[in-house]
Amino acid sequence: xxxxxxxxxxxxxxxxxxxxxxxxxxMADGKLYVSYIxxxxxxxxxxRGIIAPLRQVPRNEAGPDGIAKALDGRxxxxxxxxxxxxxxxxxxxxxxxxxxxETAFSFPAGKKAPxxxxxxxxxxxxxxxxxxxxxxxSESVSSIRRQIKxxxxxxxxxxxxxxxxxxxxxxxxxxxADPGLVRxxxxxxxxxxxxxxxxxxxxxxxxxxxxxxxxxxxxSTERPDKAASALLEGRVVxxxxxxxxxxxxxxxxxELYQSPEDYYFQRWLGTFLRFFRILGNNLAVVLPGLYxxxxxxxxxxxxxxxxxTLAGSRTGVAFPLVIEVLSMEIILEVFREAxxxxxxxxxxxxxxxxxxxxxxxxxxxxxxxDATLVVVVITAISSFSGPNYSIGLTWRILRYLFLxxxxxxxxxxxxxxxxxxxxxxxxxxxxxxxxxxxxxxxDLLGLRDTVIRRSIRQQNRAQTYxxxxxxxxKDGDGDGDEP
Amino acid sequence: MLVGLLGLDFLxxxxxAAQFGGASGHWIPVVSFGYAAxxxxxxxxxxxxxPGQTLLQAARISLGxxxxxxxxxxFLSVFFAWLVFAVRDAMDLVLIYLLSRTxxxxxxxxxxxxxxxxxxxxxxxxxxxxxxxxxxxxxxRLAMQLVAFQGVxxxxxxxxxxxRPVRLVIGGLSILNGFLxxxxxxxxxxxxxxxxxxxxxxxxxxxxxxxxxYTAVAGxxxxxxxxxxxxxxxxxxxxxxxxxxxxLVIEQLGLVFLILWIILFFVAAGWYVQVVAHGVxxxxxxxxxxxxxxATLSAIWAAGLLFPNTLTVHSAFQVLRQWATLPAFFYPxxxxxxxxxxxxxxxxx
Numbered sequence: 001x002x003x004x005x006x007x008x009x010x011x012x013x014x015x016x017x018x019x020x021x022x023x024x025x026x027m028a029d030g031k032l033y034v035s036y037i038x039x040x041x042x043x044x045x046x047x048r049g050i051i052a053p054l055r056q057v058p059r060n061e062a063g064p065d066g067i068a069k070a071l072d073g074r075x076x077x078x079x080x081x082x083x084x085x086x087x088x089x090x091x092x093x094x095x096x097x098x099x100x101x102e103t104a105f106s107f108p109a110g111k112k113a114p115x116x117x118x119x120x121x122x123x124x125x126x127x128x129x130x131x132x133x134x135x136x137x138s139e140s141v142s143s144i145r146r147q148i149k150x151x152x153x154x155x156x157x158x159x160x161x162x163x164x165x166x167x168x169x170x171x172x173x174x175x176x177a178d179p180g181l182v183r184x185x186x187x188x189x190x191x192x193x194x195x196x197x198x199x200x201x202x203x204x205x206x207x208x209x210x211x212x213x214x215x216x217x218x219x220s221t222e223r224p225d226k227a228a229s230a231l232l233e234g235r236v237v238x239x240x241x242x243x244x245x246x247x248x249x250x251x252x253x254x255e256l257y258q259s260p261e262d263y264y265f266q267r268w269l270g271t272f273l274r275f276f277r278i279l280g281n282n283l284a285v286v287l288p289g290l291y292x293x294x295x296x297x298x299x300x301x302x303x304x305x306x307x308x309t310l311a312g313s314r315t316g317v318a319f320p321l322v323i324e325v326l327s328m329e330i331i332l333e334v335f336r337e338a339x340x341x342x343x344x345x346x347x348x349x350x351x352x353x354x355x356x357x358x359x360x361x362x363x364x365x366x367x368x369x370d371a372t373l374v375v376v377v378i379t380a381i382s383s384f385s386g387p388n389y390s391i392g393l394t395w396r397i398l399r400y401l402f403l404x405x406x407x408x409x410x411x412x413x414x415x416x417x418x419x420x421x422x423x424x425x426x427x428x429x430x431x432x433x434x435x436x437x438x439x440x441x442x443d444l445l446g447l448r449d450t451v452i453r454r455s456i457r458q459q460n461r462a463q464t465y466x467x468x469x470x471x472x473x474k475d476g477d478g479d480g481d482e483p
Numbered sequence: 484m485l486v487g488l489l490g491l492d493f494l495x496x497x498x499x500a501a502q503f504g505g506a507s508g509h510w511i512p513v514v515s516f517g518y519a520a521x522x523x524x525x526x527x528x529x530x531x532x533x534p535g536q537t538l539l540q541a542a543r544i545s546l547g548x549x550x551x552x553x554x555x556x557x558f559l560s561v562f563f564a565w566l567v568f569a570v571r572d573a574m575d576l577v578l579i580y581l582l583s584r585t586x587x588x589x590x591x592x593x594x595x596x597x598x599x600x601x602x603x604x605x606x607x608x609x610x611x612x613x614x615x616x617x618x619x620x621x622x623x624r625l626a627m628q629l630v631a632f633q634g635v636x637x638x639x640x641x642x643x644x645x646x647r648p649v650r651l652v653i654g655g656l657s658i659l660n661g662f663l664x665x666x667x668x669x670x671x672x673x674x675x676x677x678x679x680x681x682x683x684x685x686x687x688x689x690x691x692x693x694x695x696x697y698t699a700v701a702g703x704x705x706x707x708x709x710x711x712x713x714x715x716x717x718x719x720x721x722x723x724x725x726x727x728x729x730x731l732v733i734e735q736l737g738l739v740f741l742i743l744w745i746i747l748f749f750v751a752a753g754w755y756v757q758v759v760a761h762g763v764x765x766x767x768x769x770x771x772x773x774x775x776x777x778a779t780l781s782a783i784w785a786a787g788l789l790f791p792n793t794l795t796v797h798s799a800f801q802v803l804r805q806w807a808t809l810p811a812f813f814y815p816x817x818x819x820x821x822x823x824x825x826x827x828x829x830x831x832x
Contacts, residue, residue, distance in 0.1 A: 297582075298581060301581075301735065301738050408589075408593075409582060409585065409589075409590065409593060410581060410582060411581055411738075411742065412577050412581045412582055412590065412745065413593065415742055415745055415746060415749075416593060416594060416597045416745075416749065417597075419597060419601070419612075419746060419749050419750070420597045420600055420601075422612055422615060422616075423597070423600055423601040423604060423608060423612055423753070424600070426601075426604065426607075426608045426609075426611035426612040426615065427604040427607075427608040434611060436611050436612075436614070436615050439614060439615045440610070440611035440612065440613075440614030440615045441610070441611065441614055442614050
């Protein structure tokens with residue numbers, strides 16, 4: 001529908017159903033009109049950057065040329081029809097038009113920052129940035145741009161969601177990322193036809209190679225440094241407006257155990273941290289199962305003294321071992337969920353007090369043994385050792401299946417179920433990359449950054465993501481060893 | 484390939500070596516390695532004559548369809564029988580050492596379902612899992628066998644040549660079953676399409692496997708002597724099980740070794756099922772791969788439960804491993820020689 005300036009204000013009001021946050025102002029004695037949605041923009045920035053220059057426009061020049069001249073360099077564009085005007089308003093732009101004529105313009109205005117970046121909540125590190133992504137797309141993009149000031153960094157925009165019209169940005173280094181990978185990311189994003197994208201988690205599920213797999217086949221992070229280092233590896237970052245979590249593709253199981261902090265310390269210190277993270281994660285997955293297998297099914301495999309001690313600690317316990325462990329695990333899950341929603345001022349204190357009191361009371365009441373309590377607490381603490389929340393959730397679910405397999409088949413069940421999980425991982429791909437890479441298929445260069453952290457001086461990028469530019473460090477160590 | 488070799492040796496090679504070589508049984512893996520190397524060289528030659536084709540396809544060209552059908556079925560039957568006994572023998576081993584109160588059918592069902600899931604993923608999934616376990620698996624197994632050298636008496640391994648050399652030559656053939664996966668590779672062709680990789684795919688694994696087999700035989704015979712070695716059902720396991728590490732949570736090294744072997748066997752069995760299912764599919768092209776794999780596994784599961792006791796299984800499996808697998812080794816030679824005499828070759832890829 002073409003624009004008739006005199007009727008534009010009415011048309012916008014009708015299209016937006018007289019929204020209460022829709023603002024319309026006239027200037028230059030009714031010769032210029034400014035419209036915007038107050039809830040989407042920073043009004044101080046609007047007054048400073050748009051209204052003030054427009055006030056300088058003489059009355060006799062108050063037309064399309066006057067607007068263009070006054071706001072030159074503000075990134076304006078012409079709205080060709082009413083739909084375009086309404087669309088721009090909904091994206092937080094300011095629409096300006098003259099009272100006569102058939103031209104309207106839209107200009108970007110500073111957006112309301114939902115909050116200031118702060119220390120990431122789920123991916124905390126001792127060393128490294130104290131910043132997370134925030135819910136605004138432009139802020140999230142700028143936090144990556146501040147780290148990678150390379151003209152090869154592409155920031156391609158997309159709008160997905162028929163109703164939410166959610167802005168998204170796809171970031172990649174065009175001379176590093178595999179062009180096939182970039183094409184595949186766009187192909188998967190462009191075929192999404194959904195009414196709304198509320199959070200980046202939607203995108204993760206919609207572009208995943210296997211949405212039914214428990215394993216996370218994309219990586220999400222709230223840390224800009226992690227996203228920036230992913231770009232340097234030749235991966236693609238997807239940012240969704242309104243979400244502080246960005247999505248990184250492709251991903252491998254190996255990536256999900258790496259923390260940016262590993263690379264901020266000297267190589268062997270980083271390796272030390274990584275080793276204990278992997279150990280902690282493995283404990284969190286198999287410890288309850290291993291305990292049940294060794295104490296309940298295969299006690300003959302334990303050293304005699306240890307078997308007797310464990311048996312002694314269970315004297316007087318009313319329940320079978322598996323019920324004991326399972327009930328404690330379930331109670332702990334409930335605690336964990338409840339503690340997320342408790343006010344932070346009381347959450348920690350209440351959690352600690354409840355844990356101690358409940359633990360001691362359960363032991364004294366003969367509901368659980370000391371040894372079981374120790375195992376469950378070690379498991380609970382270990383489960384927080386991994387840097388990735390999604391894989392942590394996966395292991396939390398699998399832990400119960402491991403427990404079940406161990407209860408029925410002991411150590412044999414634990415082994416075979418572990419292999420089934422690995423077989424499942426072996427069947428998965430993330431955007432054409434094997435999920436078990438670099439172990440399978442074997443990539444010797446990539447293997448240098450698994451349990452042992454690679455050297456910063458390593459010359460070549462790992463081949464896992466098929467980078468175009470394979471050289472990371474000119475004159476670096478070909479074999480990746482520290483000098 | 485290496486996982487296949489290490490997971491399908493059945494911890495039994497020391498007994499077979501002791502049976503033929505006595506105190507000098509430790510030479511038998513060396514002789515067997517020689518045969519395996521010749522076999523690998525033959526596979527390379529076979530690949531040149533029938534590029535990108537499986538043995539079953541090559542047999543049709545060489546022997547003609549009717550003869551090839553019979554020969555292929557016999558070749559597949561050896562692998563199938565081998566798998567039936569292998570799974571049952573492994574389950575007996577598990578029940579004896581780990582699950583004394585669990586019924587055979589339950590453990591067997593659980594294991595077969597796991598293998599089914601793995602093999603249904605196709606060659607890619609099996610190869611990836613094998614890649615994942617191969618380095619730690621081979622390294623830990625070798626380390627454990629070296630640790631098991633404690634208590635070895637050199638006198639048990641002397642004199643260096645304790646039997647007539649011909650016994651060593653025959654003994655080499657008797658443990659050639661340890662290298663059976665080498666010929667299973669002829670049933671699938673994705674690995675055969677890249678000739679430059681074939682040498683690596685074949686020679687490196689058989690060399691590493693030969694070293695591990697040698698340490699197993701020398702360590703076991705050196706520790707127990709010839710007579711005692713032949714009394715054990717799984718002498719390799721018995722040898723490692725004599726080592727204990729106090730204060731370790733599971734202080735019996737033998738059990739850790741057994742778990743490691745189960746892991747290797749699981750992956751190797753998945754690979755074997757996959758290979759046999761591909762073979763079945765080649766022989767009967769109308770059967771889809773998944774159905775072929777499901778049928779193979781169901782038959783393995785059911786047939787494994789038919790045997791009355793461990794002793795029967797163990798004895799029958801030993802005979803199968805020692806002698807009945809030999810025709811499987813010679814069938815590819817027959818196919819090759821007939822094609823050479825007839826002057827026929829495979830289609831170029």
